[in-house]
Amino acid sequence: MNQLSDSANHVMIVDDDPSVRMMMSSVLDSLGVSFDEAEDGMQALLLLENVIPDLLLLDVSMPGMDGFEVCTHLKRTPGISEIPILMMTGLDDVLSIQRAYDLGVTDFITKPVPWSLIGYRISFLLQATKSFANLKKNEKRLAHAQLLAGMGSWEWELQSDKMWFSDEVQHIFHFDPHGFDSSFQTFINSVHPVDRKLVMDTTSQAIASGSSYSIDHQLLLSDGKSCFVHTEAAVIFDQNGVPIRLEGSIQDITERKATESQIRQLAFFDTLTGLPNRALFLDHLKRIHSRSLTDNKRFAMLFIDIDGFKSINDTLGHLSGDCLLQQLALRLKESLRSDDFASAGMIARLGGDEFVVIIEHLKNSEDVATIAQRIIGNIRRPVLLETTEVVVTASIGISIFPDDSPDTDTLIKHADIAMYSAKENGKNAFQYFNPSMHESATLVLELEKELKMAIMNNEFSMYYQPQVDLTSKRIVGFEALIRWNNPKIGSVSPEKFIPIAEKNNLICDIDRWVIVDVCRQIGVWQATGMPPGIQIAINLSGKSITRNDLASFIRQEINTHNIAPRTLQIEITEGVLMLDIAASSATLLELKQIGISLAIDDFGTGYSSLQYLQSMPVDTLKIDRSFVADISDINEKAPVISAIIALARSLELDVVAEGIENEIQKGFLTVHGCQKGQGYLFSRPVPAGDVHALFGQSYD
Ligand code: C2E
Ligand code: MG
Ligand code: MG
Secondary structure, three states: OOOOOOOOOEEEEEOOOHHHHHHHHHHHHHHOOEEEEEOOHHHHHHHHOOOOOOEEEEEOOOOOOOHHHHHHHHHHOOOOOOOOEEEEEEOOOHHHHHHHHHOOOOEEEEEOOOHHHHHHHHHHHHHHHHHHHHHHHHHHHHHHHHHHHOEEEEEEEOOOOEEEEOHHHHHHOOOOOOOOOOOHHHHHHHEOHHHHHHHHHHHHHHHHHOOOEEEEEEEEOOOOOEEEEEEEEEEEEOOOOOEEEEEEEEEEOHHHHHHHHHHHHHHHEOOOOOOEOHHHHHHHHHHHHHHHHHHOOEEEEEEEEEEOHHHHHHHHOHHHHHHHHHHHHHHHHHHHOOOOOOEEEEEEEEEOOEEEEEEEEEOOOHHHHHHHHHHHHHHHOOEEEOOEEEOOEEEEEEEEEOOOOOOHHHHHHHHHHHHHHHHHOOOOOEEEOOHHHHHHHHHHHHHHHHHHHHOOOOOEEEEEEEEEEOOOOEEEEEEEEEEEEEOOOEEEOHHHHHHHHHHOOOHHHHHHHHHHHHHHHHHHHHHOOOOOOOEEEEEOOHHHHOOOOHHHHHHHHHHHOOOOHHHEEEEEEHHHHHHOHHHHHHHHHHHHHHOOEEEEEEEOOOOOOHHHHHHOOOOEEEEOHHHHHOOOOOOOOOHHHHHHHHHHHHOOOEEEEOOOOOHHHHHHHHHOOOOEEOOOOOOOOEEHHHHHHHOOOEOO
């Protein structure tokens, strides 16, 4: 007979008959199996305290403690209760056989022992034992793995409506394993009410169709909390194809769901305001678009940009900027709540200070105006940022589906173009898209392209507009104004191209070109007899002022052309003072030290406060020409102008009025004590070559 491959097998022979023990020993020897021998039950139990065999060969009738008693004792004792037992009974002793089985004996042989077969019998038993042990081990491993995965299995016998759950399922469900009445209804009671119908429908469909299913649903736990589970189940049939049972697995996926929703939150929502972000906006837009197509409905897209946000972010810091955006987001939500005209599709933040609103189910496009107006009104209300109160406004561009475009990309572009148009036309307003805006947007692109090459191609030139002393009527200075003549586009007004240059940072190069050209020109005039006291003003953008090498650049140009610094005046707009106070005031002080004077341009249109005027080295205020334009014989009072002149006087500043076009304006300004004026009444800006002839001229 072949030896058993695993030498680790160990058997215990318990028999009072020495001949049986001897015969058995030689059989086991031939199998290569080690063994112990016991003469009776008592001795066997003593041995079992030290050795746990893989198989017990147990005689039934022994003096003292018989086989049954040994068996009973074994089954009750933890650690040895699982040892397989081969009982040796008397021939045809049916009662003993029955009793042995009742006691949980593994197998039996009858005496006299069939020696020729017993070896095989033992081998089979040892092998089966091993398989059984492996099975047990695997079951344990599976249970452990399921525990780690928060997963368990269940079965549902359809006929008897009995459900069986593995320990882990009971753990997931927070069931008391003993108190669990395992019917389908009990299971359903544990399913969260919102998902009960789903679970019942899915289950009955699976039984009806015989197909397996997998669903995610929630459970309502005994502590009132809920958890998410993933269930997979298959239908088992009898040989006639009748469904008899459902077998399934169930896994706790609460954590996964939480992570998923966190990821979703991060991927689709703006962390600052909690509003949907661009990705979610585009996703929703697609759906709204197809819905509107099918239902033949219109929807509006509102592009909202906050005016002046950048300067608040730059002056008060990013934290304040963030806080402002959060509050504005709330105001947007508020503006769309309870709407009587249409239902709001969504609000999203596209990034920076750009928001978008979609309004669905539009009855007529005029209704959007009401909503846009409400948004503008809500945004304009003062916002408290810690201790500072700020006021910002919104510019809104509106495009309507399908009127302005049947596709979403173009709708977005058109709303954006309309928003820019609203900004260009003075901000704090909304504008519907119209096709002419599109042309101007295309023109902007063209300008941008050409502007990049303008310096290199020598397309700029400087014009000079006289500034006149309103008392002596003599020319006391000039403002240098840039002109751009492009061979393709023609001449372009600085009011058009300067804002474009500011947006794409070309402005610093342009400003430098102006500084170089004007300094060179002053050098030429000084050499050919420029009267002393004439001042030439140049306009510089805020972007140039905040660059810390501006002063040294100007100093270098002054030295190169050997010009007197006091001949030069720098004009900056009010907004620049607010932009970056630290950076601009350092530059402005340095310029002052060089001997260059400073004028605030377009005064009265921006945010200037007395505080800034007092803390900056300002020499001159230039009254914006929109105020001058207000002066007419029917409007004899121009309160803003009077106030600016009074303010300038109290701060001992020069005042220059821009855009004087007629005698009425000149007269009014002279009477109110404005020292200097500039405008078409005296002269339009002239090319550099014509300036020399103007020196010493007076305008009576
Ligand atoms: P600004 O500095 O306020 O210049 C005055 C503008 O008013 C000039 O427009 C001038 O031609 C115009 N103007 C003068 N008198 C009258 C008048 O009586 N009536 C009317 N209606 N307008 C008058 P321009 O030359 O088109 O310049 C526009 C703006 O472009 C300037 O406003 C300034 O902000 C900017 N700019 C001009 N040249 C430069 C430059 O070299 N560098 C920079 N950074 N900006 C410049
Ligand atoms: Mg100016
Ligand atoms: Mg001006």
